[in-house]
Amino acid sequence: MGKIKKIGVLTSGGDAPGMNAAIRAVTRTAIYNGLEVIGIRHGYVGMINANFKPLFSHNVSDTIQRGGTFLKTARCPEFRTPEGRQVAYENLRAAGIDGVVVIGGDGSFKGANIFNEEYSIPFVGVPGTIDNDIFGTDYTIGYDTALNTVVEAVDKIRDTASAMNRMFFVEVMGAEAGHIALYSGIASGAEAILMPEIKGEARDIVKIIESGNTRKKSSNIIIVAEGDEEGGAMAIAEKYKPQLEGYDVRVVILGHLQRGGSPSALDRVNASRLGNAAVEALLDGQQSVMVGLLNNEIVLVPFRKAVKQHKGLNQHIVDIVDILNV
Numbered sequence: 001m002g003k004i005k006k007i008g009v010l011t012s013g014g015d016a017p018g019m020n021a022a023i024r025a026v027t028r029t030a031i032y033n034g035l036e037v038i039g040i041r042h043g044y045v046g047m048i049n050a051n052f053k054p055l056f057s058h059n060v061s062d063t064i065q066r067g068g069t070f071l072k073t074a075r076c077p078e079f080r081t082p083e084g085r086q087v088a089y090e091n092l093r094a095a096g097i098d099g100v101v102v103i104g105g106d107g108s109f110k111g112a113n114i115f116n117e118e119y120s121i122p123f124v125g126v127p128g129t130i131d132n133d134i135f136g137t138d139y140t141i142g143y144d145t146a147l148n149t150v151v152e153a154v155d156k157i158r159d160t161a162s163a164m165n166r167m168f169f170v171e172v173m174g175a176e177a178g179h180i181a182l183y184s185g186i187a188s189g190a191e192a193i194l195m196p197e198i199k200g201e202a203r204d205i206v207k208i209i210e211s212g213n214t215r216k217k218s219s220n221i222i223i224v225a226e227g228d229e230e231g232g233a234m235a236i237a238e239k240y241k242p243q244l245e246g247y248d249v250r251v252v253i254l255g256h257l258q259r260g261g262s263p264s265a266l267d268r269v270n271a272s273r274l275g276n277a278a279v280e281a282l283l284d285g286q287q288s289v290m291v292g293l294l295n296n297e298i299v300l301v302p303f304r305k306a307v308k309q310h311k312g313l314n315q316h317i318v319d320i321v322d323i324l325n326v
């Protein structure tokens with residue numbers, strides 16, 4: 001593999017606050033090392049359509065504090081096909097791009113991993129998703145901001161719930177993972193947290209609520225991860241209503257507001273570190289790896305490991321949910 005001279009950078013999959021900070025770090029680290037930078041717009045779709053735009057230092061000025069991604073993002077079924085990846089490869093070659101940083105989640109890394117098995121242009125990944133479900137890294141870009149957004153919203157819901165003695169089922173994002181639900185539930189003092197990873201006895205909502213009732217609780221908040229096995233908040237509220245007679249039950253689905261907003265300081269710092277490390281990794285001859293943060297240190301995790309399984313929940317935090325509700 002020759003020396004890298006020009007890199008591409010893209011954001012892929014669901015957007016996450018802090019993606020702009022990561023693009024900025026990639027761009028500036030590359031320029032610092034004498035590389036040219038090409039922004040690939042709309043994720044892998046832009047790779048297939050050759051939607052490329054040179055990036056200079058000034059293009060990433062005034063972006064670190066902005067939510068969303070100025071390169072745009074997309075989910076791209078075509079990149080899952082050999083034909084789609086071949087067109088992408090030809091476009092990268094024609095543009096002289098000899099290394100790529102992909103900022104996204106596990107779906108984006110699956111595509112990158114297959115591409116690197118087929119073609120010689122190295123890809124390095126930066127974990128960017130509000131779900132924080134990627135194996136091999138403690139944090140994904142966007143998670144901290146999303147958590148703070150959820151907690152701010154739930155605090156407000158708590159005010160009205162307490163004022164009117166109501167019970168709220170609040171649905172948060174996480175189609176396959178309960179990290180947002182668990183952390184936001186702890187941080188907002190939720191009475192119960194329903195997550196796809198936790199099943200059975202520990203989820204006995206009626207028992208939990210009734211025990212709170214004996215302690216004269218004036219409100220109840222149940223956080224539900226959207227991918228819970230019993231369904232979303234709406235379905236769960238309907239299911240439990242007959243057993244919760246006497247409670248005034250409401251449902252709030254927080255939805256995509258969790259993906260927006262100015263990134264938190266932590267997300268900006270993590271995005272800056274990870275974006276920098278991704279370019280360093282390419283310069284070191286790495287490929288098919290994700291840069292992650294474990295115990296606050298940068299680590300390299302092969303894509304094949306990062307995509308094999310979702311990161312599990314922190315058991316200590318799961319264990320204290322009920323204790324903190326006694």
Ligand code: F6P
Nearest residue numbers: 014105129130131173174175259
């Ligand atoms: O992966 C991030 C995420 O926000 C998930 O939590 C959620 O299930 C999904 O994206 C929603 O995707 P879309 O915006 O495509 O509906």
